[in-house]
Amino acid sequence: MSDMRALYQEVILDHNRKPRNFGPLEGANRVAQGTNPLCGDNYTIYARVNDDNIVEAVSFEGSGCAISKAAASMMTTRIKGKKVESAEQLIEEFRAMLTGELDLQGDHSLGHLTVFEGVAQLPQRVKCAVLPWHAMHAALEGDDETSTEGDSDIWSKE
């Protein structure tokens, strides 16, 4: 991608400057860490899932580039209040968008998250955008640590 302005859209910069749901979460019953050892991005994702399997609350903390931080921030706003299954569905759609497997003209529920579409053209940044989502997936599954250097097939499209 030659025009970085198309990548770093205002929504992304805004979430980077003022991340939403940033900080630890009281009463969290799901926690996972996501790290990218190559660039040092490091996030902790918290979630509170209730008895009806609804993600009542989510938050994140940590540090990293604008792409990863905005992805984490926007993710928290979208996943809060969702059923675990539909959260997982959204995670899958987000991943598929970044690996170029999703037809954005077709059916999906990504909404504003399509601002990350351009990242798909920057293979070295795909990991940044997916990192918090991958950590969220791990949190909901009950794993407590994920790394972009792991062997999970979520990275296999790079």
Place this chain on the structure above:
Amino acid sequence: MSAQPTALNRSWEEVRADFPILAQSINGHPLAYLDTAASAQMPQQVIDRLVWYHSTLHSNVHRGVHTLSQRATQAFEDVRLKVQQLLNAPSLKECIFTGGTTDAINLVAHSFGKAFLKQGDRVLLSALEHHANIVPWQRICEEVGAFIDVIPINDRGELLLDDLDELLTDRTRIVGVNHVSNALGTVNPIEEIIARAHARDIPVLIDGAQAVAHMQVDVQALDADFYAFSSHKLCGPTGIGVLYGKERWLEKMPPYRSGGDMILNVSWEGTTYNGLPHKFEAGTPSIAAGVGMGAAIDYLQELGFERIAAREAELLAKATERLGAIPGVRLIGTAEHKASVLSFDIEGVHPHDIGSILDSEGVAIRAGHHCAQPVMTRLGVPATARASFAFYNDDQDIDRLVAGIHSVKEIFGV
């Protein structure tokens, strides 16, 4: 070695033209390669030597009676001579081919460690070390129950030697420090460290990965016990490097890796080892890369290290001044003695984003922790952006870097 008059007369523009890779476009812009600290580029002279090796010499070394094998052996061993001259090493026996700096340090950590490190002993490293000069020591120390001490740095990234004598304890068996920091560019006072360690009979390993291509290194003048470097930071190919070690240490150290070539005699009853340097060279080496490294050494010596150092100091001074004048840019690592490495960050922008935006304009820098996480932690930054310069860079590369930084600031509105 004296430089050829022809080489002396060549302009930097002509020298830059020796590097074919620099003539290409990246993302629609001419490449401004500012990542020499990660890997230096290869001049055509090195590439030609590789082609020559592959098209006329390729065969195994030290093994064949046939002509090709003898020629390949000769070409490879000639490189050992060049290495000896490059470092002013007393003997060829003290110049060991390794896979690179990392491999060389692993050799010392494990082999010296096996011979000399006992439970309760200590290894002294510096706060500026690359992971390559930390992790091998952690592993051997864990194995034998030894401990690591660290020479601290100040906020400018300079080693603090005030407490060095206390850090050189009765149990300290070896000191490991880099000649030049890859993360910050600090040129470390290794002469003083070596002298003070030797006053207590403690040997010193110098990680010279960032030094050899940029200054004249004389292991005898330094009195270094071990000196390690990689070919790919010296305008040579990847896959090969060197460990210089004083014979008196190497003789007492057990083989590190074992197999073919490092033996004299093998039987089921036992094996006797080859002498130095072959005792530490098991298996088929990177012969082609070695021959290429020889060409790189020739090339740099012909240019002359004084000339190289002067050119790089000029580029560093210019870049430091220009970047330092941009509001919001903070230089990280401002030691008095620096090699041409410029680490920086921009307020409100993560280095990874800086790296991507610069790349989109054809400017190649490194963004990250530079395999020196303890340095980042000490300075309180998650990562830095790092531009590193070689003699083949020019003023336009600096202009492009500055323009790229302005784009970053504009995109991020900072």
